[in-house]
Amino acid sequence: MRGAHFMRWxxxxxxLCLALPQGPLEADQIDVYHRPVxxxxxxxxxxxxxxxxxxxDLKSRSFWGDTTIxxxxxxxxxxxxxxxxxxxxxxxxxxADKNQSLRFEQSETSLTVHLLRAYSYxxxxxxxxxxxxxxxxxxxxxxxxxxxxxxxxxxxxxxxDHPMLANTLSFPEGARHWFPCYxxxxxxxxxxxxxxxxxxxxxNANGRLLSVTEKAKSNQKTFHWSQTKPIATYLxxxxxxxxxKLEDHLGNLPVDxxxxxxxxxxxxxxxxxxxxxxxxxNQEFGYPYPWPKYDQIILPHxxxxxxxxxxxxxxxxxxxxxxxxxxxxxxxxxxxxLAHQWWGDLVTMRDWDEAWLNEGFATYFQYVxxxxxxxxxxxxxxxxxxxxQYLREAHERYERPIVFDxxxxxxxxxxxxxxxxxxxxxDMLDWLMGDRQFLRALSYFLHQHAFEPVDTHxxxxxxxxxxxxxxxxxxxxxxxxxxHPVLDVSYEWNEAAKTVTMQVNQTQQTSEWVPIFQMPVVxxxxxxxxxxxxxxxxxERHERFEFGCAEKPLLVRFDEGNHLLKELTFTKTxxxxxxxxxxDDVVGRMWAASQLSQHLGDSGAASALRRSAVEDPFWAxxxxxxxxxxGSLSINDAAFLKERALDSxxxxxxxxxxxxxxxxxxxxxxxxxxxxxxxxxxxxxxEALRGFGKCxxxxxxxxxxxxxxxxxxxxxxxxxxxxxxxxxGK
Numbered sequence: 001m002r003g004a005h006f007m008r009w010x011x012x013x014x015x016l017c018l019a020l021p022q023g024p025l026e027a028d029q030i031d032v033y034h035r036p037v038x039x040x041x042x043x044x045x046x047x048x049x050x051x052x053x054x055x056x057d058l059k060s061r062s063f064w065g066d067t068t069i070x071x072x073x074x075x076x077x078x079x080x081x082x083x084x085x086x087x088x089x090x091x092x093x094x095x096a097d098k099n100q101s102l103r104f105e106q107s108e109t110s111l112t113v114h115l116l117r118a119y120s121y122x123x124x125x126x127x128x129x130x131x132x133x134x135x136x137x138x139x140x141x142x143x144x145x146x147x148x149x150x151x152x153x154x155x156x157x158x159x160x161d162h163p164m165l166a167n168t169l170s171f172p173e174g175a176r177h178w179f180p181c182y183x184x185x186x187x188x189x190x191x192x193x194x195x196x197x198x199x200x201x202x203x204n205a206n207g208r209l210l211s212v213t214e215k216a217k218s219n220q221k222t223f224h225w226s227q228t229k230p231i232a233t234y235l236x237x238x239x240x241x242x243x244x245k246l247e248d249h250l251g252n253l254p255v256d257x258x259x260x261x262x263x264x265x266x267x268x269x270x271x272x273x274x275x276x277x278x279x280x281x282n283q284e285f286g287y288p289y290p291w292p293k294y295d296q297i298i299l300p301h302x303x304x305x306x307x308x309x310x311x312x313x314x315x316x317x318x319x320x321x322x323x324x325x326x327x328x329x330x331x332x333x334x335x336x337x338l339a340h341q342w343w344g345d346l347v348t349m350r351d352w353d354e355a356w357l358n359e360g361f362a363t364y365f366q367y368v369x370x371x372x373x374x375x376x377x378x379x380x381x382x383x384x385x386x387x388x389q390y391l392r393e394a395h396e397r398y399e400r401p402i403v404f405d406x407x408x409x410x411x412x413x414x415x416x417x418x419x420x421x422x423x424x425x426x427d428m429l430d431w432l433m434g435d436r437q438f439l440r441a442l443s444y445f446l447h448q449h450a451f452e453p454v455d456t457h458x459x460x461x462x463x464x465x466x467x468x469x470x471x472x473x474x475x476x477x478x479x480x481x482x483x484h485p486v487l488d489v490s491y492e493w494n495e496a497a498k499t500v501t502m503q504v505n506q507t508q509q510t511s512e513w514v515p516i517f518q519m520p521v522v523x524x525x526x527x528x529x530x531x532x533x534x535x536x537x538x539x540e541r542h543e544r545f546e547f548g549c550a551e552k553p554l555l556v557r558f559d560e561g562n563h564l565l566k567e568l569t570f571t572k573t574x575x576x577x578x579x580x581x582x583x584d585d586v587v588g589r590m591w592a593a594s595q596l597s598q599h600l601g602d603s604g605a606a607s608a609l610r611r612s613a614v615e616d617p618f619w620a621x622x623x624x625x626x627x628x629x630x631g632s633l634s635i636n637d638a639a640f641l642k643e644r645a646l647d648s649x650x651x652x653x654x655x656x657x658x659x660x661x662x663x664x665x666x667x668x669x670x671x672x673x674x675x676x677x678x679x680x681x682x683x684x685x686x687e688a689l690r691g692f693g694k695c696x697x698x699x700x701x702x703x704x705x706x707x708x709x710x711x712x713x714x715x716x717x718x719x720x721x722x723x724x725x726x727x728x729g730k
Contacts, residue, residue: 030398033513035406040186040351045081047071047182047189048124048230054178055196056240058164061155064132067179068096072122079118081127084176084183085111087152088133096126104129111180129180136177143173144409150301152177153238162260162300162316165241169313171306172352172410175233186350186453188230196222197240204239204258206231206309208292227309229290230451232348237308239297250275254293263298263319270319270330271296273373277331277338280369286443290346290450296334305333307340307362317714324713326650327683331373332382336366346446350453352410356402356479357454359414360422367423377586377618380562383427384587386420387565391484393417399482399514403456424565425478431563432474432520437467456480473518478565483514485538489558489570498550500525502558504543516541524560526583527551533560554579562587574599578608581625589616590624597628606632610640619649626655635665642671650681657684661691669697682712686720693724701730 047069054065071081086109093104093113103114111129119125133153140149150167152174158164168178176183193205199219207227214221244264246257248271255275259267274296282288291310302315314337318330343365344358363386371379393416400406402417402425430438444466445459456479464470486508492501502523506516523534528551536545558570562585572580572595580592593612599605606629613625626644633641641663644656657675660668672691679685689707692700708721 029396032398032400032404032406032412035408035412038351038353038405038407041184043182043184043187044075044078045071045073045182047187049189050179050181050191050236052179052191052193054194054238056166056198058155058166058198058201058240060134061136062132062134063153063166063178066128066130067181068126068128069180070096070124070126072124073119074121076120077118078120078123079115081113081115083111083113083129083180084109084173085129085131085180087136087138087177088131090129090131090180092130094128094130096128098128102127131180133178138174138177144411145172148301156300159300163242165239165300167239167241167299167313168237169302169306170236170308171234173234175236178238179236181233183233185232185234185348185352188232188348188451188453190230191227191236192224193227193236193238194222194224195238195240196220200242201240202243202245204237204243204295204297204311206235206237206311228292231309231345232453235307235309235345235348237297237306237311237313239299239311239313243297246271248272248275250278250289253278253289254295256293256295258295258297259319260298260316263316266319266321267298269322269325271334273331274334274338277335277369280372281339281342281365284365284368284439285342285446286439287342287346287446287450289341291341294338294341296337305337307337307344309341309345312337312340320713323680324682327681328713332366332370335369336362339365339369342446347449347452347454350455352407352413353403353405354455355410355413356418356422357456357459359418360402360426363419364423364426367427377620380586381590381618381620383424384562384590387424390416390420390424390565391567394484399484401482401513402479421484421565428478428519428563428565429471429474431561432471433463433467433469437469441466477515477517481513481515483508484565484567485517485519486567487558487569489568491553491556493549493552495552498548500547500549500553500556502545502547502556504538504545504558506538506541519564521558521564522560523547524555524557525549525553526555526557526579527553555583557584557588561585574602574605578604581608581612581621586618586621589618589621593621593624593628597631600629600632613644619647619652622647622649623652623655626652626659630659630662633659633663635663635667638663638665638668645671645675645684650679650683653679653681653684654687657687657691661687661694664694664696666695666697669695669700673700673703676707682716685712686716689717689720689724690727691724693727696728698728701725701728704728704730 049070051068054063056063085106090106090111093102105112113127136153138152140151141147143151145151150169153168156165168174173183175181191206195203197203199221203223205225207225210224210226212221212223243258244261246267248255257267257271278289293310295311297311297313298316298319299313300316305312305314318333320328339362343361349355349357367379367382370382400417402422407413441463445462448462449458460475485506488505488507490503508514510516518539520535520537523536525532525547534547555576577592577596581589593609596605596609609625609628613622616622641656641660645653647653669692672688676685676688692704704721704725708718710717
C-alpha cells in the first residue's frame with residue numbers, strides 16, 4: 001500500500017470519449033463511468049538493468065551523475081529509445097563504453113536517444129545518460145497525487161523533529177524524476193544504485209549493500225546497493241540522512257530499522273514484531289521472503305508507508321511513545337507494508353487497474369495477521385471496519401468494479417474498493433475455497449509468476465491449475481462488476497408445521513455493472529435445544545428457504561460466520577435482539593446493540609444494553625452498547641457513565657467521557673479534570689478535555705491553554721484542548 005495512501009498512475013494511455021453505460025449513482029456521487037478508458041502502455045523494448053551513479057549535496061539541494069541502461073528491443077530495426085525523464089536536465093548521452101556520444105532530445109516528459117545503428121529483436125544494448133538537478137520541484141497534483149506529496153526526489157532541511165534528509169517516493173510516477181527509465185509497473189529490471197554523500201549521512205536503497213568506500217582526503221562516502229532480482233520502477237527507493245540503524249534479524253535475514261537518533265528507544269518497541277511477521281507470512285504464502293534484507297526507514301512529511309522492495313519507507317508518525325501504543329498501534333501498518341514484499345513486489349500488477357492484486361492482498365493479510373496475533377474477536381472487528389469503510393465510499397462517492405479501466409490518473413484506482421473491498425472479497429474467496437485450497441492456490445500463483453507482472457486472469461488460472469476449482473462466476477460478480485448485495489431478510493416460524501421460512505430479497509439497484517449476486521450463505525437457527533446451521537445458495541433476486549424447526553427460535557442468524565460483503569436489513573423482535581446481544585459472536589453482538597438503539601423505550605432493550613456495556617467480554621461490544629444508549633441519556637445516568645469511564649479499555653473510557661460531555665452539565669467538570677490528570681490514554685484524556693468545552697466552564701481557560709501545549713501522538717491532546725477553547729469562545 002502506502003499504508004493510508006490512495007494513489008497510482010498511467011502514462012501514454014489512450015482515452016476513449018464514448019457514451020459509456022451509466023453505473024449506479026446517488027445524489028452527490030462521482031460519475032466514474034465517464035472517466036476515460038485506459039489501456040496498458042505499449043512499448044518496443046524491455047529494460048534489463050539500471051546502473052545508477054549519483055552524487056548528492058544536501059545543503060545545496062543538488063544531485064548529479066549518470067544512469068546506464070541495459071535493454072533488449074522488442075522489435076527489429078530498433079534505432080531510437082524513448083525514456084521517461086522529467087525534472088532533471090540531461091547534458092550528455094554516450095555509449096556505455098563512453099567512446100561515442102549519442103544524439104538525444106529531451107522534452108518536458110521524455111528523453112529520446114538516437115542509437116548508432118538499428119538493433120534487432122532481443123539484441124542487447126546499453127548506453128549511459130548524464131544529468132543533473134538543482135532544487136528539484138515536482139507538482140504532485142499534476143500526477144493525481146495530493147498536494148504536499150513528495151513525488152520523485154525531495155530534499156528536506158533539518159527541523160526540530162528531524163535531521164537534514166533526502167529521499168525518493170517513486171510511486172506512482174516518481175522514478176522518472178530522479179533517473180531516466182521506462183516508468184511503468186509492467187517493466188521490471190534489476191539495478192545497482194551507487195551514491196556518494198557527505199558524512200555523517202548514510203544511504204539506503206533496494207537490495208544488498210555491496211560496499212561502502214571512503215574517498216581519500218574528502219569528507220565523502222560512497223554506498224553501493226545491488227538489487228539482483230527484477231522489480232518495477234515505482235518500487236525503487238533511495239534515502240539519505242544521518243540515520244541510526246537498529247539491527248534485528250530472522251535467522252540469516254537482516255531485519256533493520258533506520259530511524260532518527262532521537263527515536264531509537266521507541267523504534268525498537270514499534271518494530272519488534274517484524275521478524276515474527278516475516279516468519280508468519282513465509283508460512284502463510286508458502287513462499288519464503290524473496291529479498292536479501294528487510295529495512296524499514298522513517299521519513300518526515302509522509303503518512304502511511306510505501307513498500308519499496310526490501311526497504312519500506314514509513315511516515316515518522318509511525319514512531320510514538322509507549323503511552324500511545326494502545327490507541328495508535330503500528331503493527332497493522334508494519335504488517336501491511338511487509339505483505340507487499342510478496343503482493344506487489346514479488347508479483348506486481350500489470351497495470352494500474354489491477355492494483356487490488358497489490359493492495360487488496362496486503363490489506364487482507366494485515367487482517368489475517370491481526371487475527372493470528374490478537375485473536376478471533378480483534379480479527380473480526382478489523383474486517384468489519386474494513387467493510388464499513390468500503391460501504392461508506394460506495395454510498396458517499398461511487399461504486400465501481402475492483403478491476404476497472406476508467407481513470408484519469410493512476411491514483412484514482414487507489415481507493416476503498418481495492419483496499420477494503422478487495423480484502424473482504426479475498427476473505428469470501430478463502431471461505432468459499434477452504435483455507436488449505438486457498439493458500440495452496442496463492443503459493444502456486446507466487447511460484448508461477450515470481451518477479452513478473454500479473455493480472456487477475458493469472459490468479460484465476462492459478463486457482464484452477466492448482467485446485468481444479470473454476471471460479472469465473474465469483475470473479476465476474478465480485479471483481480469485474482460493481483456493487484454488493486443489499487439484502488432484506490425476514491423469517492416466520494410456523495408452530496403448527498414446525499418450520500422456519502426465510503425470505504431473502506436483493507434490493508440493490510442493478511445495471512450492466514451491478515448484478516444480482518449468487519452466493520452461498522449459512523443460516524443459523526438457535527432454539528432452547530441447541531443450534532443448527534444450514535448452508536444455502538442464493539441465485540435469484542428473491543429467494544425463499546424453509547427449514548424444519550421443532551421449537552420457536554431464540555435466534556435466527558443470516559450469514560452465520562460473517563462471510564459475506566453485504567448490507568443487511570433484518571427486522572427482529574426486542575427479545576431476539578437481546579438474546580443475540582448476549583449469545584452471538586462479536587459482529588452479531590455489535591449489530592444487535594446497534595439495532596436495540598431503536599428500541600430504547602423498551603425496558604428490556606435498555607437494561608440489556610446497560611448490562612452489555614458493563615459485562616461483555618469484548619471491548620468493542622461494550623463501546624457499541626454505550627453508543628446505542630446515547631439517545632436516551634440524561635444527567636441521571638452520570639454515575640453509570642463515570643463508572644464506564646474507568647473501563648479497562650481506553651476506547652470505552654473515551655466513549656463514556658464523550659457521552660458525559662454531551663450532557664452539558666457544569667457539575668461534571670471536576671470529574672473531567674480528574675480523568676485528564678489520571679488516565680493513561682491520550683484518547684481518553686482528549687475526550688476529558690472536550691468535556692470542559694461542552695460543559696461551558698469559563699474558569700477552565702488557563703487549564704486548557706496549558707493542555708494545548710502538551711505533546712502527544714498526532715497532537716491529539718493539543719487539538720482537543722483547542723477544540724474546548726473554541727467551544728468556550730476563547
